[in-house]
Amino acid sequence: MGSRHSRVRGVAARAGGWSARHRWAAVGIWVLFVVLVMGFGSAVGRAEVKDSEQLKGETRTAAKLIEDAGIEEPASETVLVQSKDASLKATDDAFRAAVAAVVKAVDATGEVTGITSPYETRTVSEDGRSALVQFDMRGASDTAGERVQPVLDAVEETRKDHPSLLIEEIGGASMTKTFDKAYGDDFKQAEYSAVPVALGILLIAFGALVAALVPVLLAITAIMATMGLMSLVSHAIPMSDTADSVMLLVGLAVGVDYCLFYLRREREERAAGKDAETALRIAAATSGRAIVVSGVTVCVAMAGMAFTGIADFVAMGLASLMVVAVAMVGSVTVLPAVLSLLGERVEKGRLPFLRRRTAGHGSRFWSTVLKAVLAKPVLSVVVATGALLAVAAPAVGMKTQELTLDQEFGDSLPIVQTYNRVNEAFPGGSDPATVVVKARDINAPEVRSALAEFRERAISSGASRGPVEIKVHDADNLAFVYVPLVGGSDLDEAGAGVDTLRDEVRPATLGEVAGVEAPITGQVAGSKDFSEQLIGSVVPVFAFVVVFAFLLMLLSFRSLTIAITSIALNLLSVAAAYGILVAVFQHGWGASLVGAEGVGAIVSWLPLFLFVILFGLSMDYHVFVVSRIREGRMQGRTTKDAITHGVVTTAGVVTSAAVIMVAVFAIFGTLSMQSMKQMGVGLAAAVLIDATVIRGVLLPAVMALLGEHNWYFPRWLRKLPDLTHDETPEAVVPGPRHRRDDEEPVRV
Template structure:
């Protein structure tokens, strides 16, 4: 092995060694980095993704026309006044009194503009029992949700005065507020529970307070630093709350995991009789190396999201990538320094009821209850590897089967929240009385002269055909901006909250009505946007980006596995097993949230679809995170093989010795992800359940049954590397200077925790 080879292979060991020798410097640099990142990030502020920048295409060009023309379109709001029984209609005096009261109440807030009466705009339902008061919220539409509270209170006040009527508000600003409040509350709840849950599991795993606090401290400081970095980077790549939530989720999971790998190995080596310095060096060379390989793989997987061309995905990918990189660097630098500083004091705060002394008396064998279980399972798996492979793979394929019928869409308000927020009832009532009314399609028409006879004629034709074709039941509203030569047409689409039906009517507008009317006038642009159009275009963009993202992630993960283990076989099996794990997660998602099978068990309900962004996001996240366990387990198997054990003995040794740490890491990940499954928003529930199920499958069926079965069947072919690949760089780690362990273990053999 030449100098260059040593340089590549010893990076984790050398980083850990330097940090252990320069303990205070390493800790000081880390603290300074966290403080500087947070301080600079706070000072520059965060730039958020604009709705108009989310995706290219019509849903991008429509708001861009309005923005470029300097038109400040207010956030539109609607108040529904509806008779509770058939006796009252919009022409009755008490109904008119309620309409007047609503108009007066919203105007009195001083926060509204262009209030219209249903008697002027003819926004009265066909049965005469429902009417709409429409207006805009003053100020910037993007922040209207922050200013709509007084208007909502004013409308609620009118409702109290007219109990015989239903009076409720819906619109862009009120929906913004609903999502913002729910997301904020959910995020706070996740923050509130995630860290204590992780700490509690680590306390059980380590039996000592300081040892349990170290991983949490590193994960939390990595998250804090990344929040600052996100603000800095947002001036180049805008961020948002979703990216923040993903970053917290991923940061806590990988930050704790990486520390857990490192700490457990160092503990094991000390328990085996090595001095603290040697134990730390071995942990750096082995677990430290596994952390770097895993971290780089996760970062590469996250980078796949940058190829989607969707702003929210790019933000989530970059935020997740940054937190993983920060946690990885912290794990191989400041963690060894802290462990060196603490020494045996890492065992401070022992919890007597967890019997730490009893554990130490067992010389930190991994044959505790969990590992005994895995030993028993492995005995069966390795005795009949072919049968084990067929059964386990068959079960996972059966679980994955529902994914073949997966349907994705942006969730509507009622799908996202069910009946948990009052605004949903108003949303449904408006949709029933005025299909598509809460979220109409918007046609932004740009012409050289908006008042030219041919343009006005085309606008009238479009308006008439939108209703006569059945795409809309009206009212189709045209708002002219003469000075800017722009017109905005609002078209409530028949289908309303049923995005399939509304989507067909959107296509009718785009593919037939628009070309037959506005499309016949030279120089006229007429992109169509809105909630239905946004969901449709988002889905199409995402479907188009699936192949390049999948290809990028799979190819780079394959190359990293090939370089890290110098085995073509291991690289191929890693990819196949990970794809099986992701497929099973997809199957569970579709079964629970699309079909509603067992949805009540997770406090959810079948909504007939999976939120559009989730499948690709899950693929990227899971492909990255599952490498954590895979790299850690296979590294240990390879280590045992390099010390002279047979492949079968190495498999047993590798899986049993890592069972404790993989179980602890998986329990933490599942617990943290499961918190998101308890939140109020359906999309967060889907994400939490999908991630939890996948990690659980990955750490049990994949690592405990399929991986050993496949490796046992392959035997020495596990280490196959074609001669022509022998010249590639060597990223394998330096094995610890340990004598080959006996091939057969008796009950007193130390294997490490």
């Protein structure tokens, strides 16, 4: 019976067959889906993560108290006036004249309120060389960054008139303006670079413009559809700007990869003499199935982020999950329709300087490597595993923390230098701890007394050097206590100050008054709460991702051995990526190559984020390669021949896919933000290791050593659902293979 009449089972094969037969309908449905989702998403708008939804613990309690009271704290700004010469003091007439000029200039803009002189608030440094003029921006704090420029201009003009003094502005509005521009410029650079880079690599891989454009266009439409879905879903689960960036990164990488797998297989079958319809059927049943298995595994991994309970992580996980799901569906539905419509025209726009590649003949380089690996599998396993463990070794001493402003941006932004000068002169003044005090009557004598005692003990305990400011909102029975922390930008020392306030000062003062709530928040407290919540979620996230990935591999390949080795190899790949991160960004080995001098730590959210992303993305290659090996085994090849067939024939597409991923991720390694550098370098290094050492050396060597045990599937597990359905059509499986008595029969 020919392949046209063979019964093909499985979602991917059926979807591909239907799409190829109803080409225009499939394309039309996809376009309609993208347009409708984007339209509805634009119409309903998007709900962003609120401060009260970000974390659990005291930070969340404080944000909720402020939100319930309807209080919107204004964006506070500070102007540092500092003498360049130690002989000029804040008490001198020239210094006082400069302070008065600053007050007059910022007041004249009409954009500020509540201006205070350092001589009124005693915000003069101990050495007498520095003073702070403080004020609030008028209007909503979330738009203050858009309105702060006239104030910055006024301060700059005042500075020009007093050359003997440093006069610099810093605060919520000015930092928002600066960082929004830096952050926006960074991601515009990444977005504008990623697509051309991917297209250029695909042009080299396929040698034809049309073939290269198809994966890029499908990935872009998947990203566009996901943007609409994010708006719709955000009203149930709020989204964030970080989720947008991660979704774009994952969507482009995965969307292009899935199309690449499918398109390469279709071209390979046509090059082998199959007609267009048969080639598409084979691609749907083989690469299509691998895409579905890989996509579901990635989605499960992304879902693991929900266990953190951190709003940004939940948003990142959900956005990544959605874009992977949309790209997966598009790859097994609209892609076959597009390829059926294009036919031979997929080869249009050939580049004259690139020879037409004959698909399916494998890679000469990887054939040579594989020959050596299979000749000495034990040596290959020992050397490759030893090398990866050596690379992973630095991860044992990993130090994680929230990056301070100077660590995040270095000296690339002038405002960072201002931040450092303010912290040096007034430790903790730029990032004070904020105690949100809620009472039945905020003006009750016992509450007022407790507030005063808290202020005194905050300083006497050593947590702060003061001045401690108290701002009371009578109508809301709420008070804000601002406590500059000793240590300033040193998060360890400042964090110890937060612990002192929470564990010693508060219980002895505000804690003695019945009915008073006094959660302590602020940047340092928020960082501590974030880290503690993140650490608490590590075990659940790891367990969820590993267990479900194991089950999916077990049910997809009907092999206990493959499921175990898949998890082990993925964990080894992630560990090596951790080791590279620590070596570069914590120990500084080769840090100058990526502009990461002086960071000294890994941003606290990155290890868990990398684990989830890498565990999901590495399944792309693993599923694709193992599926091809399994296919060869089903065709009747020996395990060793099947390994050679699977690795060599997939080497080209895996290499192309890896180069695209590495290139896209490496773009993020060039950005100015250190956290983005770390993410980009970590992802790029892991994908590179995964596509070369893991898939090209360790996987075939381990499978060669295991031999027939690769296909071990105990009888007691055979009652589990069969996700494989052995979708390969007879065109791929020309005849029966010999099987052992204890193996499960192959259904074709």
